[in-house]
Amino acid sequence: MNAPLQEVAAFFNEVIDNLRLVLRLLADQRVPTWLKVVIPALVAIYLFSPIDIMPDIAPGLGQLDDLAVILLGIKLFIDLSPADVVRQHLDELRSLHSRSYRVITEEPPEEKPRQPSGYIETSYKVKDE
Secondary structure, eight states: OOHHHHHHHHHHHHHHHHHHHHHHHHHOTTSOHHHHHHHHHHHHHHHHSSOOSSOTTSTTTHHHHHHHHHHHHHHHHHHHSOHHHHHHHHHHHHHHHHHHOOOOOSOOOOOOOOOOTTOOOOOOOOOOO
16 A cells, blocks of 8 residues: 555544544543533534535535534544543553454464365274284
8 A cells, every 4th residue: 555545544544533532432421511512512503504614615625624623623522521531531442443453464374184074083003803
């Protein structure tokens, strides 16, 4: 993968991680209620308001300001949440993330050729009668 594509992938991974963090913070009782109400409400008001920083006339370009407001709202919500609560949820998310994906760097062991069915491999002793 080339460098610009890796940077875009890293950006989207960070956004997804921050969204997970925000969802956890919204459910946490230690985060002030006013914070859970005010910031999402301001973001929603801007998104549904007919007044935009960039008009939505040009497809794609008009939605950039909406995306910027959403990302700013996420950052502001995380920054204003209690630092110890944010740190705890980040640690939990990292531990969940490290357990859910495993990178295997070594080759799997070669399998021994299987014996045809009906054969049993064992040691034996011949007795004289």
